[in-house]
Amino acid sequence: MTTHLTPLFAPEGVVVIGASRQSGKLGAAMARSLAPFPGARALVNARRPEPDEGVYASVAEAAAHTDGRLDLAVLCVPAAGCAQALAEAAAAGCRAALVCAGGFGEAGPEGEEHAEELRRVARETGVRLLGPNTSGFFAPHLGLTASFVPAAGQLPAGDIAVVAASGGVNHALSFDLVAAGNGISLGVGIGAGLDVDAADVLEHLAEDGRTTAVALHLETVPDGPRLVAAVRRVAAVKPVVALVVGRSDVGDFARSHTGALATSWRTTRAALRQAGAVVVDDERELVDALTALSRVQLRPDPDPGLGIVTAQAGPGLLLADRAGTDGIRMPELAATTQGALSELLPPLTYQRNPVDTGRPGETFARVLATTAADPAVDLLAVYALTEPDSVDLASAAQDAGLGADSPAVVVVGGLPEDVAEQRARLHKAGIPALTGPASAANAVRALVTHARQRALRGDGPAPEQAVAPVPPGPLDEDAAKTFLAGLGIRTPDRVACDSRADAHYALRLLGGPVAVKVLDAAILHKTEVGGVHLGVRTPEELDAALDAIGPGRRCLVEAMAPAGGDLVLGVRRDPVFGPVVLAGLGGTAAEALADVAIRLAPLSAADAASMPDDLAARALLDGWRGGPVLDRAEFGRVVASLAAALAASPDTAEIEINPLRLTADGLIALDAVIVHTAPPAEENDHA
Amino acid sequence: MTTHLTPLFAPEGVVVIGASRQSGKLGAAMARSLAPFPGARALVNARRPEPDEGVYASVAEAAAHTDGRLDLAVLCVPAAGCAQALAEAAAAGCRAALVCAGGFGEAGPEGEEHAEELRRVARETGVRLLGPNTSGFFAPHLGLTASFVPAAGQLPAGDIAVVAASGGVNHALSFDLVAAGNGISLGVGIGAGLDVDAADVLEHLAEDGRTTAVALHLETVPDGPRLVAAVRRVAAVKPVVALVVGRSDVGDFARSHTGALATSWRTTRAALRQAGAVVVDDERELVDALTALSRVQLRPDPDPGLGIVTAQAGPGLLLADRAGTDGIRMPELAATTQGALSELLPPLTYQRNPVDTGRPGETFARVLATTAADPAVDLLAVYALTEPDSVDLASAAQDAGLGADSPAVVVVGGLPEDVAEQRARLHKAGIPALTGPASAANAVRALVTHARQRALRGDGPAPEQAVAPVPPGPLDEDAAKTFLAGLGIRTPDRVACDSRADAHYALRLLGGPVAVKVLDAAILHKTEVGGVHLGVRTPEELDAALDAIGPGRRCLVEAMAPAGGDLVLGVRRDPVFGPVVLAGLGGTAAEALADVAIRLAPLSAADAASMPDDLAARALLDGWRGGPVLDRAEFGRVVASLAAALAASPDTAEIEINPLRLTADGLIALDAVIVHTAPPAEENDHA
Structure with a gap:
């Protein structure tokens, strides 16, 4: 395959511009790192050229001596000289470049000028530029190490790619993946991202046959929709596991590092998840997830079942406890499975799931195969300490047929050297080996999340919902509710009243009790x-209410809704990702905990229907204390309509339903606010 | 040192009873594992004795041939024969025994009989018995491996002890600790715990000079107060890091494993924390915590400050993000520190904290020393990829004086072999080396938690609060509040009314608005x-209220409290740990999330004052939306009084204040229920 980043990541030849002889210098480190590259290779040192040793005075001269095969230029010159060097490289035929140094966007006005120049040269020449402010990249398959970290050259080739916002994190993740028994297909640190950004690299990886899974690390998102599209494209063909920085307020330091504002952590994670990425909490979870997902995947399934076979009850219990906490289903094994197991195992062990084998013996492989074959088991997790005189775990797992066709994760406990030996054999057989109960639980969660998300995406993109746009406003509560009702969202019976007489008529019409509210689009916080x-x-209470609201004000008289749990539902425009939906529970505790589900809009009703299950306090929606159960399908329809309405209404900034009451008869919007971006009434006057 | 478990864990001689020649058998495995033990050693095989090879027909004969030095008997006989074998061993002079096999309490009535017999023999002979249902223990310093897992014999000696509910977890944790560069002083799997339990082993470890830190794994707690006392005793002299199983519902499998009911996960964790243990969420966090705490500790401090020095901004940001999420304070460095750093580092890097060194150079050690010396920095975390040509991290850390006197955790990134080399040198110098940002964040959290908890314990035990006991009787709300008022807890002004006239008088006295409530101790859910x-x-509204309550009923007329956030506070008796205090926020969301702080009672006001900070939604108590801020000291006094009252009232099962309202003027108990264990009125009649 060839992409527009092929000259960068798979060049025919490489030239280091600013190759130094002083060993501490960047140019010297780069020259050393690139020395083993088997393609064309040249160094440029304007002050000390030695053409006999492949060190030339200019990039043009270097190109001439290498038949013009130098398509990647590695620039090791100060920030002030980079644009000029890039122009020369482009003129000499280079089609890609790497700039590692800092001193650009993060370094004040002068640095920004250098960045602007560099960006201009890249744009004008069409050279694809990685950096600046990165330690580079590596492609072990090609013997290509464009990084100044010496150990990067020793990373084994494999099938996991790393795309990291930071050069340091690219290296750290790659080393971690290797320590867990994996190899690397491509590792890239984006750095300042003047030209090539994470979305570009992801698009390249979608085409890259060597890569079976992708690690993505994000600090900022310059272009939300483009990133989402790129993740969606990769995730459609191979797993993407994403780690997003910024859960706590690290803004100051982050800005110093990247020269950019941090994106909302929650929204970014929600967007990535929706695009099909498996989102993790830290780099260990990322490594566990990729160790598993690069080898096995479950079929798309909204709720896969986990079987556990353990040779030691205690660690198996740790694993089951974590899986249970993560909401993974552990079905009781079928009677036939239990019957078959009872012939393979001593009578006293637990065999319903988890399956406790006791000290494993020669039947272990059959126990694994039997459990994996249970119709309710979609994924098998296996734990055993290495005990060479009782069982060879790697052989048993292979004998049981575990691997791509029978997805499993295997934990081998024991001394590091024993574990490494077993792990190498398991990995060779395509069976992911993890390092302990927590590590296996992370792998299980990633596999299950991946299967669940693909089941959801199976519903396809959001259907184009033909909804009327929000009318020009400002809209008072009555108008907002009338609009919602037009979307098929239930609202209370109500009468908008211009006078006291209207209000009394409304009370007679609706019967008591009613809610009486001031009706004025300018008042956002009525209470x-x-x-x-x-x-x-x-009538007396009504008069008292009208007196309190104030004489001459319009009011809304509305039937009271039955008691029930309250949700808050809103659609708005995120500055990075565009239209988003937010759903949470009513009440201050839910708000203080920021217990909120987020999706990009528009979205399908099926995708929206899964939002309540993201909420920590979702028990309140499922018959809490005998209360009503939220109909997920109805909720999904409400959300999808609201999202479609925002998409259809370019002048609308936000629509919020607060509260959206959950009653025994379904959802009902008790209050609604619609905010316009511009004063549309005025625009209307001009129309 | 000698404890009553010395014959078990540091015996002069060991005898294997039921030593087999069949290599797959337990007795054979044990004989092999114990072969390297340098003390006295004998095997007993009644069917095939070979005295010339140290295999005797009986334990008496074995003892006679080893000068009676066999103080530990390892029983490898079926469950049915264990009691008899133990009796013989005791008669031959053994003072301790290990039983690994299953087939006891978890194996139905017959097994329970075997267990009962075994327990009886142990009690009668005074032999201390470990097991049954465990893979044993190991003491690498002594060359003693009483485990049938072969690799256990290769665990390096060190200073971390493992006390695990499960033999498998004992091994798994020990292997994990070793993989992280640590050694083991003693590793014990408790198993069924017929005699020796975790509390016994902890008491032994409190005296064990070789052990500097303890890993504790719990599945069930047979005796809460005894465990708490043992943890308290160890934690007073060395760190204890505890992992508790049972967050999710794993009851069925757990019972099959241990033959016992799982203890409440939350209460157990709260009790351990209060006793001084650092409680962790999984075994990786446990390893990270012990890798750090076994080498360095912070001074007791309610809020230690973390300094971060990182050679690569990206990984440093991951670490800072996690530390921030964990609520670790990262103070801005003093101007003098920043001044000193600016002379050591290039101008463009961030130097306020975290300190980003850029690619580290020869000044790295001085950067570390300078940052560590900042008055606001109590703990330093360091991140760097191994780059041999720019800096030697282990040397730099030592040159900077990091270690016991200048607590630090160091992350070395790189290829596994490079990392292992650096780690070994760091550990030799007493500086904990971690494996990545998440691992370092775990270590930081453990060190900070340990320092915080010791600062709290510094306040000493709960002072004996002289409080009046709860009066007998079922108590109605008025009586309950009068009792609370006697404890110094604010309650609303109120009048208990026997008649309608009383109620009207009360309304006039208190002025409106008032709350009118039925007053009857038999009604627990008044609403x-x-x-x-x-x-x-x-008066009209009062009459309507009295009509609704019902004619002839007593009622309470009470001044309404100002609006504010609501807490729920209760003291009750936990079946395992005895009196406990529970505090949470009002509202269903807090309840659905089980967002609750727990402490054992009695407790000091200072300890109780820290409870609100355990709550996830604590922001609601700290001036949420301009509301009042909870006075922690006042809250602590309320809790301590309530806890003392329960302690002073053996007949009281529970006291609950719900809601306890947070107002601008402080806390006020709006409703209170006191539940007695027995019908004390009747008892009183007999008195």
Whole structure:
């Protein structure tokens, strides 16, 4: 395959511009790292050329001596000289370049000028530029180490690619992946991302046959929709596991590092998840997830079942406990499976799932195969300490047929050298080997998440919902609710009243109790100005409420909704990702905990229906204390309609339903606010 | 040192009873594992004795041939024969025994009989018995491997002890600790715990000079107060890091494994924390915590400051993000420190904390020393990829004086062999080496938690609070509140009313609005029977409320409290740990999330004052939306008094204040329920 990044990541030839002889210098380190590259190779040192040793005075001269095969230029010159060097490299035929140094965007006005020049040369010449401010990249298959970290050259080739915002993290993740028994297909640190960014590299990886799974590390997102499209493209063909920085407020340091504002952590994670990435919490979880996903995957399934076979009950219990906490289903094994197991195992062990083998013996492989074959088991997790005189775990796992066709993760406990030996054999057989219960639980969670997300994506993209746009506003509560009702969202019976007489008529019409609320699009927080009166039953109470609201004000008289749990649902425009939906539970505790589910809009009703299950306090929606159960399908339809409405209404900044009440009869919007971006009334006047 | 477990864990001689020649058998495995033991050693095989090879027909004969030095008997006989074998061993002079086999408590009535016999023999002979249902223990310093897992014999000696509920977990944790560059002083799997339990081993370890830190793994707690006392005793002299199983519902499998009911996960963790243990979430965190705590500790400090020095900004950002999420304080460095750093580092790097060195050079050691010396830095975390040509991290850390006197954790990134080399040198110098940002963040959290907990314990035990016991009787709300008021807890002004006239008098006395509630100790859920009427202002409204409550019923007329956040506070008796305090926030979301802080009672006001900070939604207590801020000291006094009251009242099962309202003027108990264990009125009659 060839992509527009092939000259960068798979060049025919490489030239180091600014190759130094001083061993501490960047140019010298780069020249050393690139020395083993088997393709064309040249160094440029304007001050000390030695053409006999492949050190030339200029890139043009270097190109002439290498039949023009130098398509990648590695620039080891100061920031001020980079643009000029890039122009010369482009003129000499280079089509890609790497700039490692700092001193650009993060370094004040002068640095920004250098960055601007460099960006201009790249744009004008069409050279694809990685960096600046990165330690580079490596492609072990090609013997290509364009990094100044010496050990990078010893990373074994394999099938996991790393795309990291930071050069240091690219190296750290690659070393971690290798320590866990994996190899690397390509490792890239984006750095400042003046030209090539994470989305570009992801698009390249979608085409890269060597890569079976991708690690993605993000600090900032310059272009949300482009990143989402790129992740979606890769995730459609191979797993993407993503780690996003910025859960806590590390803004200051992060800005110093990247020269850019941090994106909202929650929204970025939600967007990546929706695009098909498996999102993890730290780099260990990332390594565990990739160790598993690069070797085995489950079929798309909304709720895969986990079987556990353990040779030692205690560690198996740790694993089962973690899997249970993560919401992984561990089905009881079928009677036939239990029957077959009872013939293979001593009578006293637990055999329903987890399957506790006791000290494993010669039947171990058959126990694994039997459990994996249970119809309710979609994934098998195996734990055993290495005990060479009782069982050879790697052989047993292979004998049981575990691997791509029978997805499993295997934990081998024991001394590091024993574990490494078993792991190498398991990996060779395509069976992921993990390092302990927590590590296996991470792998299980990643495999299950991947299967669940693909089941969801199976519903396809959001259907084009033909909805009327939000009318020009400002819209008061009555108008907002009328619009919602047009979307098929239930609202209470109500009468908008211009006078006291109207209000009394409304009370008679609706019967008591009613809610009486001030009706004025300019008032966003009605309660705070005494504009909301609930449980009004009698004409006297109504008069009192109207007096409190103030003479001459319009009001809304509305049937009271039955009691129930409250949700908050909103659609708005995220500055990075565009339209998003947010759903949470009502009440201050949910708010204080930021217990909120986020999706990019538009989205399908099926995708939206899964939002409540993201909420930590979701138990409140599932018949809490005998209360109603949220109909996920109804919720999904409400969300999808709201999201479609925002998409259809370019002048609308935000639509919020708060509260959206969960009643025994379904969802009902008790209050609604629609905010416009511009004063559309005025625009309308001009139309 | 000698403890009553010395014959078990440091015997002069060992005898294997039931030593087999069949290599797959337990007795053969044990004989092999114990072969390298340098003390006295004998095997007993009644069917095939070979005295010339040290295999005797009976334990008495074995003892006679070894000058009676066999103080530990390892029993490898079936469950049915264990009691008899133990009796013989005791008669031959053994003072300790290990039984690995299963077939006891977990194996139905017959097994329980075997267990009972075994327990009886142990009690009668005074032999200390480890097991059954464990893979044993190991003491690498002594060359003693009483485990049938072959690799256990190769665990290096060191200073971390493992006390695990499960033999498998003992081995797994020990292997994990060793893989992280540590050694083991003693590793014990408790198993069924017929005699020796975790508390016994902990008490032994408190005296064991070789052990500098302890790993504790718990599945069940047979005796809460004894465990707490043992943990307290060890934690006073060396760090204890505890992992508790049972976060999810793994009851069925757990019971099959241990033959016992799982203890409440939350309460067990709270009890361990209060006793001084650092409680972790999984075995990786346990290893990270012990790798750090066995080498360095911070001074007791309620809020230690973390300094970070990183050679690569990206991984440093991952570490800072995690530390920030964990609530670790990262102070900005002093101006003098920043000044000193600016002379050591290039101008463009971030130097306020984290300190980003850029590619490290010869000044790296001085950067470390300078940052560590900052007055606000109590702990330094260092990240660097191995780059042999730029810096030798282990040497730099030593040159900077990091270690016991200048606590630090160091992450070395790189190829496994490079990392292992650096780690070995760091560990030799007493500096904990971790494997990545997540691992370092775990270590930092453990060190900080340990320092915080010791600062809290510095306040000493709960002072004996002289409080009046709860009066007998079922107590109605008025009586319960009067009792609380006697403890110094604020309650609303109120009048208990026997008649309608009383109630009208109370309304006049208190002024409106008042709360009117049915007053009857037999009604626990007043709201549900229509017994609560809030905001009553007029005589008419009062009459309506009294009508609804029902004619002839007593009622409580009470001043309404100002609005504010609500807490729930209760003291009750836990079946395992005895009196406990539970505090949470009001509202269903907090309840659905089980967001609750737990402490054992009695406790000091200072310890209780830290409870609100355990709550995930604690932001609600700290001036949420301009609301009041909870006075932690006042809260601590309320909790301590309530806990003392329960301790002083043996007949009281539970006292609950719900809600305990947080107002601008402090805390006020709006409702209270006191539940007695027995019908004390009747008891009283007999008194």
